Amino acid sequence: MLRVFRNRPKFATVKVNKEQPKKGLPDNLWKRCDQCASMIYNKELAKTLNVCSECGYHFRISAKERLGLMVDEGSFEPFVPLVSKNPLNFPGYEAKIEKAREETGLDDAIIIGTAKINGFSTVIGIIDFSFMGGSMGSVVGEQLTRGFEYAIEHQLPVVTFSGGGGGARMHEGIFSLMQMAKTSQARGKHHRAGLLYISVLTHPTMGGIYASFASLGDIIIAEPGALIGFAGPRIVEETTRQKLPTGFQTAEFALENGMLDLIVNRSEMKDYIGRLLTYHARDEVV
Amino acid sequence: MSSSFEWEKPLIELEERIKELKDFIVEQNIDFSAELGELERKADELRKSIYERLTPWQRVLMARHPKRPTTLDYIKMLFDDFIELKGDRTYRDDKAIVGGIGIFNGEPVTVVGHQKGRDTKENIARNFGLPHPEGYRKALRLMKQAEKFGRPIITLIDVVGAYPGIEAEQRGQGLVIAECIEQMSFLRVPILCVITGEGGSGGALAIGVGDRVLMLEHAWYSVISPEMCANILWKDSSRASESASLLKLTPTDLMKFKMIDDVVTEPLGGAHRDHEVTAAQLRASMKRHLAILKKIPIEQLVEQRLERYRQIGHFQEKIITETLSNINNFNDIDSELDCEVDEANE
Ligand SMILES: [Zn+2]
Numbered sequence: 001m002l003r004v005f006r007n008r009p010k011f012a013t014v015k016v017n018k019e020q021p022k023k024g025l026p027d028n029l030w031k032r033c034d035q036c037a038s039m040i041y042n043k044e045l046a047k048t049l050n051v052c053s054e055c056g057y058h059f060r061i062s063a064k065e066r067l068g069l070m071v072d073e074g075s076f077e078p079f080v081p082l083v084s085k086n087p088l089n090f091p092g093y094e095a096k097i098e099k100a101r102e103e104t105g106l107d108d109a110i111i112i113g114t115a116k117i118n119g120f121s122t123v124i125g126i127i128d129f130s131f132m133g134g135s136m137g138s139v140v141g142e143q144l145t146r147g148f149e150y151a152i153e154h155q156l157p158v159v160t161f162s163g164g165g166g167g168a169r170m171h172e173g174i175f176s177l178m179q180m181a182k183t184s185q186a187r188g189k190h191h192r193a194g195l196l197y198i199s200v201l202t203h204p205t206m207g208g209i210y211a212s213f214a215s216l217g218d219i220i221i222a223e224p225g226a227l228i229g230f231a232g233p234r235i236v237e238e239t240t241r242q243k244l245p246t247g248f249q250t251a252e253f254a255l256e257n258g259m260l261d262l263i264v265n266r267s268e269m270k271d272y273i274g275r276l277l278t279y280h281a282r283d284e285v286v
Numbered sequence: 287m288s289s290s291f292e293w294e295k296p297l298i299e300l301e302e303r304i305k306e307l308k309d310f311i312v313e314q315n316i317d318f319s320a321e322l323g324e325l326e327r328k329a330d331e332l333r334k335s336i337y338e339r340l341t342p343w344q345r346v347l348m349a350r351h352p353k354r355p356t357t358l359d360y361i362k363m364l365f366d367d368f369i370e371l372k373g374d375r376t377y378r379d380d381k382a383i384v385g386g387i388g389i390f391n392g393e394p395v396t397v398v399g400h401q402k403g404r405d406t407k408e409n410i411a412r413n414f415g416l417p418h419p420e421g422y423r424k425a426l427r428l429m430k431q432a433e434k435f436g437r438p439i440i441t442l443i444d445v446v447g448a449y450p451g452i453e454a455e456q457r458g459q460g461l462v463i464a465e466c467i468e469q470m471s472f473l474r475v476p477i478l479c480v481i482t483g484e485g486g487s488g489g490a491l492a493i494g495v496g497d498r499v500l501m502l503e504h505a506w507y508s509v510i511s512p513e514m515c516a517n518i519l520w521k522d523s524s525r526a527s528e529s530a531s532l533l534k535l536t537p538t539d540l541m542k543f544k545m546i547d548d549v550v551t552e553p554l555g556g557a558h559r560d561h562e563v564t565a566a567q568l569r570a571s572m573k574r575h576l577a578i579l580k581k582i583p584i585e586q587l588v589e590q591r592l593e594r595y596r597q598i599g600h601f602q603e604k605i606i607t608e609t610l611s612n613i614n615n616f617n618d619i620d621s622e623l624d625c626e627v628d629e630a631n632e
Contacts, residue, residue, distance in 0.1 A: 087600040138599035177509035178598040184468040215464035230460035231450030
């Protein structure tokens with residue numbers, strides 16, 4: 001299940017030369033678009049929120065960057081940080097986590113806490129792909145569960161960005177599988193308390209994350225081009241021995257098949273979510 | 287596919303010799319009872335030494351034995367007057383999941399389970415037991431029907447995974463699994479889940495959330511199949527025997543982790559060797575657990591069910607001291623559980 005999230009959406013795969021940028025275009029100044037192969041000035045990318053100005057391709061961004069785009073400045077209050085254990089004594093798991101921590105500066109694959117979005121108090125959880133593929137183990141499961149529980153207690157909406165949801169974290173075996181039940185139940189209680197959950201699927205939302213909390217939003221939004229699905233495209237291809245249709249498992253494919261409410265560009269995401277929060281605002285909140 | 291395993295070969299040969307000797311005794315009417323007794327004693331020893339030391343991977347293979355009882359076999363043996371109910375009322379009837387109403391221990395219950403085929407033809411009709419979204423929608427429909435009429439639910443789990451197909455994705459495989467998991471969690475009737483063979487990931491959990499989870503001795507349950515795990519770890523699915531050990535997917539492991547409530551003993555050599563004996567063992571365990579569940583008031587039962595899953599996970603709170611933010615300083619908040627796991631892994 002895990003290997004899928006290294007694939008890009010088929011529709012976005014354009015064969016490009018693997019050559020390094022020519023001399024005079026150092027890596028740290030330019031980035032090549034994965035979709036149209038344009039060379040884009042990094043300063044330009046920063047302005048466009050990491051969206052290709054030529055073709056609209058949404059580059060993956062870190063949870064921290066996402067948080068910066070989504071919440072009102074200075075309003076984020078993180079939950080108590082949790083760190084993973086190794087319940088199966090899976091060889092190399094601790095080292096993998098340690099490496100991911102060093103590389104990302106995160107404790108696990110999620111940033112979560114309370115924040116204001118256009119003035120509305122929410123619980124916001126953002127999964128980070130760069131931490132072990134954004135897979136859900138005990139820490140991600142527990143943090144999301146605490147998020148929904150906090151939201152019930154304080155009558156708050158929840159917003160999650162499940163981008164980087166590579167699915168379940170294999171190294172935690174059955175414990176990771178059960179996080180699907182745990183998070184779904186926490187959302188189930190939140191749902192039964194009459195509270196709003198907006199689930200945003202960003203590239204890529206697959207496997208155990210897609211097949212649990214991320215699919216249980218009152219409103220499900222996706223970023224353009226995000227890979228969304230249960231089984232990875234390679235596994236589907238190998239199992240069925242069929243050529244995958246153009247755009248298979250992209251956000252656009254999911255929308256077409258009735259699995260999404262809407263696709264929203266990164267630049268408009270905060271505005272859309274803010275408006276949706278307005279529509280669901282309760283008098284006592286705000 | 288041969289119906290015996292490589293590691294059983296010496297035993298199978300010995301069993302054949304015993305059978306030949308018995309036939310010979312009958313034909314010739316000669317008393318070879320001493321020789322026969324000796325051979326049978328040897329066979330018993332061999333059986334024990336082979337089957338009591340199965341590796342996790344051998345158990346996975348046992349769980350996939352082509353003659354292992356399927357859901358419909360168990361239904362025939364465990365439930366009286368079963369009536370199969372079909373379809374998801376939306377798209378079509380998925381034959382990889384079967385369900386209906388039958389009598390268990392004198393009262394009507396709803397049964398749903400994954401269904402593999404017995405031969406190639408049946409396997410094609412049943413998509414090798416790999417369900418599409420409509421299969422899970424059917425299961426959910428029948429479980430909600432059970433809730434309406436206050437019938438306990440029994441699920442029989444035997445799936446390597448939900449079908450990874452183009453149409454399955456189009457029709458929302460991920461969404462429907464999430465929906466099943468969420469809805470089952472809150473159903474106001476007792477739910478008894480039995481992992482009879484393979485418990486492969488979300489496709490198993492979709493009908494696997496319950497008040498008690500029972501597991502057959504040679505069944506497996508994990509987040510990923512050993513082959514796919516090996517593929518990720520070493521890009522080599524033929525090393526599944528190694529990854530099977532890493533995943534801690536046997537009933538013994540899962541009992542220690544408190545993921546399951548009972549291990550149902552199989553006849554020596556596996557359930558396929560004697561369906562009736564297997565079913566009798568399972569029936570006894572089901573009866574016992576269902577009787578306990580039925581005594582619990584429904585509010586409390588659902589609460590306990592949610593609490594069961596709420597507690598699953600292994601993590602620590604990270605201490606951030608003012609002077610030193612050291613990742614190695616942990617405040618252990620679930621030390622009790624952790625000790626158990628450490629013991630389990632020793
Ligand atoms: Zn581009």
